[in-house]
Amino acid sequence: MTDVAAAVSAGWDSYARIVASLIRVTGDWTLAEDCAQEAMAAALERWPRDGVPGNPGGWLQTVARNRAIDVLRRAAVEKTKLQEVAMLWDPGSPGTPGEIADDRLRLIFTCCHPALSLEARVALTLRTIAGVPTTDIARAFLVTESTMTRRITRAKSKIADARIPYRVPTGKALDDRLPGVLAVLYILFTRGYDADGEPAFAEEAIRLARLLTSLMPAEPEVPSLLALFLLQHSRRHARRDAMGDLITLEKQNRARWDQEAIAEAVTILMRTPVEGPYAIQARIAACHATALTLATTDWPSIALWYDKLAEIQPSPVVALNRAVAHSYAFGPAAGLALLAEARSDGALDNYAAAIAVEADLTARSGDLPRAAALFRTAAAAAPSDVERRALLTRASDLDR
Structure with a gap:
């Protein structure tokens, strides 16, 4: 059996x-x-x-x-x-694998066509390529099964009605479309990796990234995304305690990290040029994954990588992570300065992660009472119970 x-x-x-x-x-x-x-x-x-x-x-x-x-x-x-x-x-029969590979590529690019909403692309990819039951997709999107069924049906109808071509684009069209396809896989992985995510979704994203890598080995961002997934997912067994609560990076048992996945990812990166944001993110993740402790992590390199990422793909989240990297590389004062800059336009207001970063940097600067208060503020804004408990635990630790 x-x-x-x-x-x-x-x-x-x-x-x-x-x-x-x-x-x-x-x-x-x-x-x-x-x-x-x-x-x-x-x-x-x-x-x-x-x-x-x-x-x-x-x-x-x-x-x-x-x-x-x-x-x-x-x-x-x-x-x-x-x-x-x-x-x-x-x-x-001989001579057919290439045609089958083309079929799968056509299916991926059709599911991820920009004419569909981003949510529809993710759902259609899960249903058609990964074979995930509609019930599970609906749960991930916090809607009923009937609602998700209608959304997927509408997406398929739009493909038919709009005569969206069932093909892989070429030339500039491929360059324009590939980031959208990779973004769908990234969202799919994130929905499985987040604190309250569906773990199977992360594994499906890795499987699909492997498939896309085998079909498009000459596109550097494709294997880079696979490497990023492998490095992030390598910590899956060390991210929670026996009660299911999150364990922060510095407290994780690194012996429980998946060393085979880390080695595979590092090998991929060694033969892949740095040509885009996923390649940079993967190298940041590799710095974390190959370090023995948080203190021995190559923070100056991570800070430099985040500087480069902020140049080519600026966003509030990148700016937030850049502040963290600089705080470990050059001290908490440097991180707080970059954090203030990142929050100056209001994009990170009421964002739990940003408040938690400020709390952590404040604690490392020595102001423990203010840091504890900030952790509680972050907990109130946290999107999930798991994250809320983790932030409240940090606050309680500082009160002792």
């Missing part, structure tokens, strides 16, 4: 490939997803009884293809369409 479970789990890696192939030849998103899901259901029913086939992915592809043929035949779809579906990829 363990072998069957492992085979079914591995079979999900074929899900996006099967859906992409069926969409390409039928143009019907719902049919493609239904057939792929029915193939998975058939595997769960038959493999425990009949044994795992020698090529699980090929078995799933064949079952999904045959199901599509049956549906199209009953619907009296034109003969040529049936022939196209019948000629779908045969795992044993």
Whole structure:
């Protein structure tokens, strides 16, 4: 049974490939997803009884293809369409992997088309490429399942009605579209990595980043994003205590960090040039991941990287993190000065993380009572119970 479970789990890696192939030849998103899901259901029913086939992915592809043929035949779809579906990829035939790779790329770029809202892109990517149940997507977006179903359906309809092309852009169009695709994966990862996020979403983002890296190895920001995900996710087992509360970076047991993931990410970065914001963020994360302690972290390098990131991708959050980096590299006074600059336009007002940073820098400057009060203010503005408890704990520690 363990072998069957492992085979079914591995079979999900074929899900996006099967859906992409069926969409390409039928143009019907719902049919493609239904057939792929029915193939998975058939595997769960038959493999425990009949044994795992020698090529699980090929078995799933064949079952999904045959199901599509049956549906199209009953619907009296034109003969040529049936022939196209019948000629779908045969795992044993030579010369087809490139076409399948193109199918998956087309599917990713179609799901992440800028004509769709950002939320629709994330939801459609989760549903169509990752195969995440609509119920789980709805929970992540804090809406009902029926509401999310309608949103995903509208997104698919918009793709059809607007005749959004099912293709990977080229040239300047690719340069323009790729950041949007990577942004969707970044949001997906964040929804799994946040304090109250869905951990499986972070793992799906890593899986999709791996897929995109294998399909677009010449685009430096793609493997850089994968490296960033691996480095951040390497700390997943050390970020919470037995009660589920967050553990700050300086108190985490670094022996629990995933060293294999860190080594893989560092290897990726060694062969990837720095050409964009994800490459910079990944190198910042690598400085943290490869340090033995918070005190031995290469803070001057991190500060320099944040200086560069602030130049090419300025934002309030980048400015906030830059202040933290400078505080460790050059002292809390330097950090407080940059923090005041970052907050001068009001963009960080009532932002819990910004207040918490001020509290931390204030504590390190020696004013513990004011720092404790700031931590409580940050807790009141925190977006989740987990973060609220962590901030109140920091305040209580300073009161002792």
